[in-house]
Amino acid sequence: MFARLANGNAGPVRVIEGQGTKLSRTMHGIVYDAAHDEMIVPVHLAGALLVFRGDAKGEQAPIRVIQGPHTGILRPETTALDLMHDEIYVGEDGGKDILVFPREANGDVTPLRTIRGPKTGLDEVRGVAVDPVRNVIVVSSRSRTGTTGLFIFNRTDDGDVTPRAIIGGPKTGILRIRQIAVDAEQGKIFVAVKNNKESYRFEAASPSPWNPDEPGFIGVWDITDNGDVPPRAIIKGLASGLVWPAGVALNSKDREIYTIDSVRNGMFTFHMPEFFGSKRP
Amino acid sequence: MEKSTKRRAILAFAGAALVLFSGSLGLVLLPDSATFPIVVEASDVDDTCSGIAVEASTLGAARASGSVAGGDIVPVRSIEDPYPILHNEAAATENNRVVMSDSNRGSILFYERTSGGDSSKVTSPKWQVRGPATGMMFIAGVALDAASHEVFAVNNDIGDRMEVFPYDVEGNVKPKRVLFVPHGSWGVSLDRTRAEIAISVEHINSVVVYRREATQGEAPLRVIHGPQTGLADPHGIAFDVATKEIMVSNHGNWAPLTRAQATEGGLQGGRFALPSITTYPTEAKGDARPTRAIQGARTELNWPMGISLDAVHDEIAVASYGNNSILIFHRSDNGDAAPVRVIRGNRTGILGPMGVAIDTKNDELWVTNYRDHSAVVFPRLAEGNVAPKRILRNAPAGTAAVGFGNPGAVTYDSKREEILVPN
Numbered sequence: 001m002f003a004r005l006a007n008g009n010a011g012p013v014r015v016i017e018g019q020g021t022k023l024s025r026t027m028h029g030i031v032y033d034a035a036h037d038e039m040i041v042p043v044h045l046a047g048a049l050l051v052f053r054g055d056a057k058g059e060q061a062p063i064r065v066i067q068g069p070h071t072g073i074l075r076p077e078t079t080a081l082d083l084m085h086d087e088i089y090v091g092e093d094g095g096k097d098i099l100v101f102p103r104e105a106n107g108d109v110t111p112l113r114t115i116r117g118p119k120t121g122l123d124e125v126r127g128v129a130v131d132p133v134r135n136v137i138v139v140s141s142r143s144r145t146g147t148t149g150l151f152i153f154n155r156t157d158d159g160d161v162t163p164r165a166i167i168g169g170p171k172t173g174i175l176r177i178r179q180i181a182v183d184a185e186q187g188k189i190f191v192a193v194k195n196n197k198e199s200y201r202f203e204a205a206s207p208s209p210w211n212p213d214e215p216g217f218i219g220v221w222d223i224t225d226n227g228d229v230p231p232r233a234i235i236k237g238l239a240s241g242l243v244w245p246a247g248v249a250l251n252s253k254d255r256e257i258y259t260i261d262s263v264r265n266g267m268f269t270f271h272m273p274e275f276f277g278s279k280r281p
Numbered sequence: 282m283e284k285s286t287k288r289r290a291i292l293a294f295a296g297a298a299l300v301l302f303s304g305s306l307g308l309v310l311l312p313d314s315a316t317f318p319i320v321v322e323a324s325d326v327d328d329t330c331s332g333i334a335v336e337a338s339t340l341g342a343a344r345a346s347g348s349v350a351g352g353d354i355v356p357v358r359s360i361e362d363p364y365p366i367l368h369n370e371a372a373a374t375e376n377n378r379v380v381m382s383d384s385n386r387g388s389i390l391f392y393e394r395t396s397g398g399d400s401s402k403v404t405s406p407k408w409q410v411r412g413p414a415t416g417m418m419f420i421a422g423v424a425l426d427a428a429s430h431e432v433f434a435v436n437n438d439i440g441d442r443m444e445v446f447p448y449d450v451e452g453n454v455k456p457k458r459v460l461f462v463p464h465g466s467w468g469v470s471l472d473r474t475r476a477e478i479a480i481s482v483e484h485i486n487s488v489v490v491y492r493r494e495a496t497q498g499e500a501p502l503r504v505i506h507g508p509q510t511g512l513a514d515p516h517g518i519a520f521d522v523a524t525k526e527i528m529v530s531n532h533g534n535w536a537p538l539t540r541a542q543a544t545e546g547g548l549q550g551g552r553f554a555l556p557s558i559t560t561y562p563t564e565a566k567g568d569a570r571p572t573r574a575i576q577g578a579r580t581e582l583n584w585p586m587g588i589s590l591d592a593v594h595d596e597i598a599v600a601s602y603g604n605n606s607i608l609i610f611h612r613s614d615n616g617d618a619a620p621v622r623v624i625r626g627n628r629t630g631i632l633g634p635m636g637v638a639i640d641t642k643n644d645e646l647w648v649t650n651y652r653d654h655s656a657v658v659f660p661r662l663a664e665g666n667v668a669p670k671r672i673l674r675n676a677p678a679g680t681a682a683v684g685f686g687n688p689g690a691v692t693y694d695s696k697r698e699e700i701l702v703p704n
């Protein structure tokens with residue numbers, strides 16, 4: 001955990017770590033629940049969803065754990081919260097699915113709904129977000145054989161359902177995709193387009209895993225977009241510092257966008273009032 | 282075009298300055314009411330989104346005009362660690378070399394065995410290998426072959442390859458050999474007598490064994506994998522040449538990879554087991570049971586990372602990250618065994634230990650710290666809360682270690698005004 005205004009070579013203000021936390025390496029999702037002061041983290045290597053108190057630190061145990069054969073969870077990759085309907089969403093890469101649980105679920109519980117199957121188009125799910133106002137779920141999915149992009153479902157969809165919209169294709173610039181965030185007030189989807197297609201070529205004069213041919217970016221789409229459409233807004237380029245942005249989060253109050261870069265091992269804050277509409281929350 | 286190119290050059294400089302002198306650039310906030318103060322022409326951006334023209338615009342204006350808002354924007358704040366963060370280490374006493382992996386900047390650092398001291402100054406490595414030509418990214422395990430003068434470096438969560446470099450190379454050099462390894466590889470150990478290398482793989486709970494000279498897409502000779510192996514989020518690995526065994530440290534996390542695996546032998550989901558050190562015959566393959574497992578409350582294992590064998594004194598050292606400890610066990614310990622010695626406490630300088638190496642020739646024990654920019658060296662028999670005999674620093678004393686290692690997500694805690702990153 002870093003102070004919002006931290007800058008430079010700043011250390012964390014809090015760290016949750018150790019065996020007692022049940023955390024592991026390879027955690028690719030996180031969401032903070034401001035209403036209940038909790039944070040939720042999927043643990044990929046243990047097939048679990050951990051819920052911590054908002055002020056947790058050190059080797060503090062989670063207050064709830066969703067894990068077990070009845071949960072249907074294989075390797076959870078990403079998570080999102082719908083506070084309006086009191087639900088937790090879990091997205092899985094290997095499971096190729098979205099699982100929905102009650103927010104206060106604990107233990108080996110069955111999901112309320114599952115979106116999974118060939119009609120969904122979902123493959124390696126990397127990000128999920130909910131727009132409870134428009135009653136839709138946005139899922140980022142990467143596929144080696146199908147479509148890589150944003151899949152939009154009705155919020156209450158269940159089973160092998162067809163998405164209501166898919167944003168993907170060459171005009172989107174999306175090659176590989178990770179965490180997403182939704183600004184429900186504006187109806188915008190913020191996407192970490194990682195594009196981590198390695199360009200390491202053994203025979204090349206200057207192979208470069210650091211500067212891939214297709215650098216990543218933060219892209220913004222309308223939640224009503226559909227098809228092969230370019231982003232409405234973008235943060236990308238040398239000055240941005242972004243190489244492989246893997247995560248994105250919003251701070252509407254201060255009109256900031258946070259992104260984390262997996263090659264730079266860095267976190268970048270962009271002050272973007274233009275991306276947040278005219279009204280302050 | 283000339284004008285915009287010049288502007289871009291200024292931005293690039295500002296970006297670099299943000300890293301190097303970021304403290305002085307804090308809180309350069311842009312006015313709320315402004316449209317973008319930075320204009321980057323489409324032709325000036327290495328833009329791969331076909332059909333995108335980047336221009337200064339608010340989102341609303343962009344929407345109306347059908348163009349794209351934003352562009353090559355300089356961050357107002359950034360957190361990065363410009364110093365190496367030590368991940369793992371190996372010592373070759375024959376050549377008085379110690380090599381350490383740096384997962385932050387994607388490098389390996391060679392030090393003289395006698396490096397370090399008790400000062401707060403930085404200890405410069407004798408050589409550092411780093412740069413795009415090396416292919417190293419999120420580097421984790423390292424091993425040395427003192428006979429062949431080679432160092433083996435394993436990429437963990439990105440890269441999915443192991444690079445082999447000769448001794449005495451420096452800078453941005455191509456590896457001597459490259460082997461593609463499974464995603465999530467972490468530890469590496471060398472058996473010179475069998476000319477084999479063993480690699481632990483977190484994601485698929487496996488140990489893969491290759492020819493020492495294996496290259497490119499060569500298949501492993503053997504794979505240890507299956508429910509009876511006890512492998513659960515494996516990290517450290519060490520061949521025991523004398524007893525013909527392989528030892529592996531496990532964090533204890535296990536989950537099925539596929540729906541088919543989740544229904545094998547009855548429905549099963551993810552689980553947390555206690556951390557362990559499991560041992561297998563060198564020639565084990567498939568779903569082999571461990572011949573021994575150190576596991577239980579008395580072991581004090583807590584996120585066990587690197588392990589090192591002391592074949593002379595029949596001991597194993599384990600870097601126990603979660604409780605900032607080095608745990609020493611008997612080589613043949615089994616079950617809920619208490620360590621024979623523990624190095625832990627505020628005087629030790631141990632903070633987030635990732636790697637450990639025992640130097641039997643010089644009777645020393647080396648530890649790399651992930652949460653501090655340092656490695657610490659103890660007498661081999663050190664115990665308790667003792668100060669190290671030498672410290673190697675790769676940043677001035679007191680420099681914060683950011684601690685990012687291939688981060689994959691972020692969220693914002695609006696109550697505390699904190700940015701949360703799982704790592």
